[in-house]
Structures are given as structure tokens and as C-alpha cells.
Amino acid sequence: MSKRVLVTGGSRGIGKSIVELYREHGYVVEAPGRSELDLAAPASVETFLDRVRASGIGYDIVVNDAGVNLINEIDKVKDCDLEEMLSVNLLSPIRLLRGLVPHMKEKHFGRIVNIGSIWGVISKPGRSIYSATKHGLHGISTTLALELAPYGILVNTVAPGQTMTELTVRNNPGDAIKKMEEDIPVGRLAQPVEIAKAVLWLGSEENTYITGQQIVVDGGLTIK
Numbered sequence: 463m464s465k466r467v468l469v470t471g472g473s474r475g476i477g478k479s480i481v482e483l484y485r486e487h488g489y490v491v492e493a494p495g496r497s498e499l500d501l502a503a504p505a506s507v508e509t510f511l512d513r514v515r516a517s518g519i520g521y522d523i524v525v526n527d528a529g530v531n532l533i534n535e536i537d538k539v540k541d542c543d544l545e546e547m548l549s550v551n552l553l554s555p556i557r558l559l560r561g562l563v564p565h566m567k568e569k570h571f572g573r574i575v576n577i578g579s580i581w582g583v584i585s586k587p588g589r590s591i592y593s594a595t596k597h598g599l600h601g602i603s604t605t606l607a608l609e610l611a612p613y614g615i616l617v618n619t620v621a622p623g624q625t626m627t628e629l630t631v632r633n634n635p636g637d638a639i640k641k642m643e644e645d646i647p648v649g650r651l652a653q654p655v656e657i658a659k660a661v662l663w664l665g666s667e668e669n670t671y672i673t674g675q676q677i678v679v680d681g682g683l684t685i686k
């Protein structure tokens with residue numbers, strides 16, 4: 463039977479490519495939109511989990527992709543932005559995994575891929591909260607890798623570099639993208655599918671031994 467995959471943030475950008483790639487490879491993919499699963503609202507996450515439990519069918523693979531990156535220097539960070547980033551990027555993935563892992567344990571199989579960021583590896587001004595959430599998310603990956611290894615569940619982080627999505631275009635106006643490209647060893651931004659390929663492999667039966675790792679997909683940017 464086809465494995466069932468949950469992808470958050472599947473409406474656009476990297477998440478959309480992840481959804482498409484899993485489907486192309488024969489997986490059954492659910493990618494709930496914001497109206498079904500609002501990651502900024504804990505009550506929505508709990509309602510979603512109640513529905514999953516009531517259905518009696520869980521997920522074999524979970525990809526926590528949804529993320530927000532609201533840029534500001536520390537003394538200008540707004541409470542609402544702080545709360546949204548913590549909730550969408552960190553707290554909701556934790557709540558989702560807390561609710562979804564029991565099914566994987568029962569099945570003695572699971573793959574979890576958390577989408578981090580190069581800003582969870584290196585730094586840039588204005589990204590303190592975003593970076594904190596991405597560092598935190600990888601902390602979840604490493605701890606769960608240890609907790610869940612005895613159950614056949616492998617947990618990893620994929621940390622994309624600069625990728626051509628709406629988020630990147632919005633956060634890098636003017637000729638900022640051209641400048642970014644000059645700085646990347648392979649000379650261009652990633653296409654979303656290039657991130658999705660790493661996610662698909664790590665989050666599939668093909669991966670049998672990699673767990674607790676952060677795989678950076680950045681065209682060589684962070685090794686400079």
C-alpha cells in the first residue's frame with residue numbers, strides 16, 4: 463500500500479514542489495491549506511489532530527515545511543511577528559509531531575523531515591527570531607532521532623539555501639537577488655524542486671540509515 467504523507471505549507475514555494483514530487487513517486491499526499499490547518503492557531507492544530515485520530519488513519523511521513531520569515535532588527539521586533547514565527551515555524555511542528563508520532567510508533571515505520579534554513583546554520587542581521595526557530599527545529603530533529611530510532615522512525619532536517627520562491631522575492635527587493643546569486647558558488651538560487659529532491663529521498667524508504675542530520679542544500683554558500 464502507498465505510504466501516506468503530510469506536508470505543511472504545500473500551497474506554494476518549496477512545499478508545493480515537495481507535494482508534487484511525492485505524488486509523482488506514487489505516494490498519497492495530504493497538504494491541508496490554512497483553512498484546514500492554521501499553524502498560527504494552536505486550536506486549529508488540535509482540531510486537525512482530532513480529525514486525524516478520529517479517521518484512524520495516520521501518516522507514515524511528515525514534512526514540516528510551512529514557515530514565515532519576518533525580518534527585523536531585535537529592538538524593532540513586533541510581538542505579533544514574534545508570536546507568528548514561533549507558532550508557525552516551531553510550536554506547531556512540535557504539536558503536530560506530538561500528535562502524529564504515536565501512529566508511526568505503532569506501525570514501526572516513519573520518516574520525518576523538518577525544513578530548516580541556512581539561517582539556522584549561519585547568520586544575517588534581522589533574522590534573530592527566524593534563526594532561533596530554525597535552530598530550534600533542528601534541535602527537535604536531533605532529539606526525536608534518538609527517541610524514535612528504536613521504532614524505525616528516522617528524523618532529519620533539510621536546510622535550504624536561497625531558493626526562488628515568493629518568500630525570497632518578498633524579502634529581497636530590487637537587485638538583492640542578483641547580488642545573492644553572485645555570492646552563491648553555483649551562481650544561482652535554488653529552484654524549489656532541488657530542495658524537494660533531498661526531502662523526498664530522506665523522507666522515503668530509500669533512506670534507511672540517515673537520522674538526526676541537517677542536510678544543507680545551498681549551492682555551496684555556507685562552506686565559504
Ligand code: NDP
Pocket residue numbers: 470471472473474475476477495496499500501502503527528529530531550577578579580581621622623624625626627628629630
Ligand atoms: P513561501 O512563503 O513560498 O510559502 C510558505 C508556506 O507556508 C505557504 O504554503 C503558506 O501557506 C504556509 N504558511 C505560512 N503561514 C501559515 C499558517 N499560519 N498556517 C498554515 N500554513 C502557513 O515559503 P518557501 O516555500 O520559500 O519556504 C518554505 C520553507 O522553507 C519555510 O519553512 C522556509 O522558512 C524555508 N526556507 C526557505 C528559503 C527560501 O529561500 N525560500 C530558504 C531557507 C528556508 P499560505 O499559502 O496559506 O500562505
